[in-house]
Amino acid sequence: VTKMMIHVRIITPKGIYKEFDTPILNIPTVDGERGLLPNHMPLVTMLQIGAMSSIEDGQRNYYAIFNGLFYFRDNVAEIMTDTIENSNDIDLDRALSAKERAEKRLASHDSNVDQKRAELALKRALNRIHVSGLK
Numbered sequence: 001v002t003k004m005m006i007h008v009r010i011i012t013p014k015g016i017y018k019e020f021d022t023p024i025l026n027i028p029t030v031d032g033e034r035g036l037l038p039n040h041m042p043l044v045t046m047l048q049i050g051a052m053s054s055i056e057d058g059q060r061n062y063y064a065i066f067n068g069l070f071y072f073r074d075n076v077a078e079i080m081t082d083t084i085e086n087s088n089d090i091d092l093d094r095a096l097s098a099k100e101r102a103e104k105r106l107a108s109h110d111s112n113v114d115q116k117r118a119e120l121a122l123k124r125a126l127n128r129i130h131v132s133g134l135k
Contacts, residue, residue, distance in 0.1 A: 004038035006072075008054065010079045017084055022054040025077055027070055036072060043072040047081065049123050051131045062087040064131035066124055090132040099125035 005021040025036045028050025036043070047068040054061050068081030102122035105113045 006075050008077045020056045026053045045070050049127050062134040064127050087131045090128050092132045095125050095128035
């Protein structure tokens with residue numbers, strides 16, 4: 001018996017980041033976490049900063065994802081995102097430094113600091129730190 005799978009294609013501005021088949025895909029959408037199994041109804045949704053997970057070759061994989069668009073139809077999932085990182089590729093020291101920098105910028109209350117940009121940098125750093133611990 002062959003197991004039904006979802007074919008996942010992850011696309012970044014640099015081109016195709018990765019393609020794989022998985023029996024389940026968990027994604028962070030603007031409406032909350034969503035789990036998809038094969039034969040899920042067609043879906044188009046916006047992704048938000050968060051953790052995405054899948055099972056590839058029997059192993060659970062985690063990814064830090066930073067916004068994007070998710071499109072699912074006929075067991076094909078396309079993820080278009082500016083940035084995605086596998087938990088194994090995250091540089092934890094770099095993420096911790098980015099978190100500190102963002103926190104300092106936010107705490108400074110300097111009128112030259114772009115608050116939205118600093119908040120986004122902090123969210124991205126916290127997401128990387130969280131996902132790097134998921135293995």
